[in-house]
Amino acid sequence: xxxxxxxxxxxxxxxxxxxxxxxxxxxxxxxxxxxxxxxxxxxxxxxxxxxxxxxxxxxxxxxxxxxxxxxxxxxxxxxxxxxxxxxxxxxxxxxxxxxxxxxxxxxxxxxxxxxxxxxxxxxxxxxxxxxxxxxxxxxxxxxxxxxxxxxxxxxxxxx
Numbered sequence: 001x002x003x004x005x006x007x008x009x010x011x012x013x014x015x016x017x018x019x020x021x022x023x024x025x026x027x028x029x030x031x032x033x034x035x036x037x038x039x040x041x042x043x044x045x046x047x048x049x050x051x052x053x054x055x056x057x058x059x060x061x062x063x064x065x066x067x068x069x070x071x072x073x074x075x076x077x078x079x080x081x082x083x084x085x086x087x088x089x090x091x092x093x094x095x096x097x098x099x100x101x102x103x104x105x106x107x108x109x110x111x112x113x114x115x116x117x118x119x120x121x122x123x124x125x126x127x128x129x130x131x132x133x134x135x136x137x138x139x140x141x142x143x144x145x146x147x148x149x150x151x152x153x154x155x156x157x158x159x
Contacts, residue, residue, distance in 0.1 A: 009037035009065060011152050012079060012105035013145055016072070016119075019045030019111045026142035028064045034149050038066040041075050045110070072119065079105060084126055087148060088115055089138055091127035098128055100152035108148075111141050 013036050018024045024040070031038045048068065069075045082103035087095070109115035120127055130139060130147055139147070 009035060010102050010156060011036045011100070011149065012039060012103075013037070013149060014039040014041065014075065014079070014084075014105050014107040015110075015141070015145075016041045016107060016115055017043055017045075017110040017113075018141065020141070021046035023111060023141040025061070027145045028066065029060045030142070030146045030149055031065070032060040032063050034153050036065075036149055038064060039075060039079060039105075040066065040068040041072060042068065042070050044068070084123055085148075086115055086120060086123050086127050087129065087144060088120055088127055089129055089132075090114075090120070091129035093128050095128040095130055095148055095151060100155045102156050104152065106145070106148045106152065108141060108145060 011034070013027060013031055015024060015027060015038070018027075018040065024044075024046070028038055030036070067078065069078055080103075082101055082105070084105050084107055085095075085098055085100070086107045088109070107115065107119075128148075130144055132139060138144075
């Protein structure tokens with residue numbers, strides 16, 4: 001599935017097997033606000049027609065540049081991104097140490113499992129984390145995407 005929006009995104013956001021419609025709706029809003037394209041990698045934990053997705057995305061969803069693909073190989077075949085940056089709480093490198101460029105893709109895993117170990121191992125040099133106190137297991141997916149997207153936006157507009 002592909003949106004009717006045609007644009008040249010400054011950055012790509014990839015949600016690998018997202019599970020919660022509300023989070024994905026909020027990520028979509030962030031993508032519209034920042035000029036990013038959203039990629040959804042199946043299986044999804046909801047249907048694109050889910051009213052929770054639409055409610056969280058408000059009227060932004062119709063302005064969202066997004067595409068849904070069946071699996072990771074389909075994504076890499078379709079995605080014309082510069083570099084992939086994989087976000088994981090297990091990464092050593094902090095996201096502010098990355099040198100983001102227009103066209104890069106920020107990749108996030110599903111809410112309960114994160115990204116598969118195989119992907120993280122394959123892209124070990126591109127793993128990033130958002131630092132947090134030990135008392136917190138993780139940040140909400142939509143919050144994590146917003147933090148990363150706006151750091152990439154800051155870097156790309158400053159350069």
